[in-house]
Amino acid sequence: MPQPQLPHEEWTLVESPEALLQAADQLANGLGPVGVDAERASGYTYFSQAYLVQMSRRGAGTFVFDPTLIDDFDPLAQAIDDDEWILHSAIADLDCLQEIGLTPPSLFDTELSARLLGMERVGLGAVVNELLGVELAKAHSASDWSKRPLPHDWLEYAALDVSYLPDLRDAMHDKLVDAEKLDIASQEFEAVLHAPPKEKPLEPWRKISGLGRVKNRVGLSIARELWIARDQFAQSVDTAPGRLLPDSAIVAASLQQPRSMSELAKNKDFKGRASHSELRRWWLAILRGKKSDDLPSLRTAERSAFPHHRNWERKKPEAHQRLVTARAALEAESERLNIPLENLLKPIMLRELAWAPPEVISDEAVALQLEKLGARPWQRDATSQIIARSFVETQ
Incomplete structure (x- = not known):
C-alpha cells in the first residue's frame, strides 16, 4: 500500500481563475487517484449546486475551490480527466459536480465499498475511524455552505473531509480484494457513474409529511395547491421550501379548510418563516384548492404496473x-x-x-x-x- 499522504492538515483555498490554473497543474502532476468531495446547502437553498469543491491527491496536496468565485472549471476537469476519482457516497454529489463541468472518468466510492464489505457504520467519519484510526469532526456537516465568507473552521472541516480519501480508498481496496468483492464493487461503481436521471414522482406533493391525516379530496386539493405555491416561491428566492412553510403548516391548513384569510392567520399550527409574511399567497392557493374541478384521488397515482x-x-x-x-x-x-x-x-x-x-x-x-x-x-x-x-x- 502507498504511504499515507501527510500532513492532512495542510490545504489551499482556491478563489480565482488564476489560482485554479495553479491548483489544476499541481493536481495533474500528483500521484494516484484523486479524492473529491462537494458541499451543498441542502436544507437551506432550493437549488442543490456545489458551494465548495474539495480535491486531494498524493504529491499535490489538498485544495478547496469556491465555485461562487470561479466560472470555468474546465482546466481542472482536463487536468484529471484520465484519473480515478474517489468519492464517499458519489450519488449525492455527482449531479452538482457535473453542473460545473466536473465528471469523473472512473470512480471509487468509499461509502458503497463500506456497504459491500458489510461494515456496520458507513458514514465517512465512521469508516475513516475504523480503517485509518483517525477521528473526523462532523460539526459542520449540516451547515449552510452558501454563506459567505465561510469561517476558517468550516473550510478546514471541508478540507479534512477529502484529504483522507486516498488513504481510505487504498485500505478499502485491500479489504475488497481480501473479501473477493473487488469485481462486485467495480460493477457497482460503474452503475453509479452511468445511472440514468432519477425519475420524478407523478405527484411530488404527495410526499408532504403527515399528509395521511388528510382524508378528503378537497383537503388534498388544498395541500396540492399550497405545495405548488410554496415550491414556486421557494424557487424564486432560492430557499428550501420547508424553511418558508413547513409541511406541518400545509397539513394544518388542509385539515382546517379555513373560510377566510383571517381564520387561516389564527390557526396556531399554521406557522413558519413565511407563514404570515406571505399569508395572501397561501390564502389564494387555498382558494384554488377549494374551487378546483380537478380534485386529486384519495390514492397516490402509480407508475408501476402492479399495486403496492x-x-x-x-x-x-x-x-x-x-x-x-x-x-x-x-x-x-x-x-x-x-x-x-x-x-x-x-x-x-x-x-x-x-x-x-x-x-x-x-x-x-x-x-x-x-x-x-x-x-x-x-x-x-x-x-x-x-x-x-x-x-x-x-x-
Missing part, C-alpha cells in the same frame, strides 16, 4: 407468496455474503419478478428478466438461482 405489495396477499396471493418466499431466501444469502439485502438486489426488482414471473421458471429465465430490469451481472449470478428455486417452491 402490502395489498398483494388480498389481491394476488400467489404473487405475495412468491415475494415472501424469495425475500426470505435472499435475506439468508445476504447474511452469508455479508452484503446488505438492498445492495444484493433492489427490492423493486424482486417485486416486479414476483408479480410477473417468467412463463417457464428457470435460472436462465429469471436471470434474463433481471438483466432487463437493470440488475448487474454479479447480482444476477448471486440471486437468479435462489429466486427461481423459491418461485418453484410456491407453485
Whole structure:
C-alpha cells in the first residue's frame, strides 16, 4: 500500500481563475487517484449546486475551490480527466459536480465499498475511524455552505473531509480484494457513474409529511395547491421550501379548510418563516384548492404496473407468496455474503419478478428478466438461482 499522504492538515483555498490554473497543474502532476468531495446547502437553498469543491491527491496536496468565485472549471476537469476519482457516497454529489463541468472518468466510492464489505457504520467519519484510526469532526456537516465568507473552521472541516480519501480508498481496496468483492464493487461503481436521471414522482406533493391525516379530496386539493405555491416561491428566492412553510403548516391548513384569510392567520399550527409574511399567497392557493374541478384521488397515482405489495396477499396471493418466499431466501444469502439485502438486489426488482414471473421458471429465465430490469451481472449470478428455486417452491 502507498504511504499515507501527510500532513492532512495542510490545504489551499482556491478563489480565482488564476489560482485554479495553479491548483489544476499541481493536481495533474500528483500521484494516484484523486479524492473529491462537494458541499451543498441542502436544507437551506432550493437549488442543490456545489458551494465548495474539495480535491486531494498524493504529491499535490489538498485544495478547496469556491465555485461562487470561479466560472470555468474546465482546466481542472482536463487536468484529471484520465484519473480515478474517489468519492464517499458519489450519488449525492455527482449531479452538482457535473453542473460545473466536473465528471469523473472512473470512480471509487468509499461509502458503497463500506456497504459491500458489510461494515456496520458507513458514514465517512465512521469508516475513516475504523480503517485509518483517525477521528473526523462532523460539526459542520449540516451547515449552510452558501454563506459567505465561510469561517476558517468550516473550510478546514471541508478540507479534512477529502484529504483522507486516498488513504481510505487504498485500505478499502485491500479489504475488497481480501473479501473477493473487488469485481462486485467495480460493477457497482460503474452503475453509479452511468445511472440514468432519477425519475420524478407523478405527484411530488404527495410526499408532504403527515399528509395521511388528510382524508378528503378537497383537503388534498388544498395541500396540492399550497405545495405548488410554496415550491414556486421557494424557487424564486432560492430557499428550501420547508424553511418558508413547513409541511406541518400545509397539513394544518388542509385539515382546517379555513373560510377566510383571517381564520387561516389564527390557526396556531399554521406557522413558519413565511407563514404570515406571505399569508395572501397561501390564502389564494387555498382558494384554488377549494374551487378546483380537478380534485386529486384519495390514492397516490402509480407508475408501476402492479399495486403496492402490502395489498398483494388480498389481491394476488400467489404473487405475495412468491415475494415472501424469495425475500426470505435472499435475506439468508445476504447474511452469508455479508452484503446488505438492498445492495444484493433492489427490492423493486424482486417485486416486479414476483408479480410477473417468467412463463417457464428457470435460472436462465429469471436471470434474463433481471438483466432487463437493470440488475448487474454479479447480482444476477448471486440471486437468479435462489429466486427461481423459491418461485418453484410456491407453485
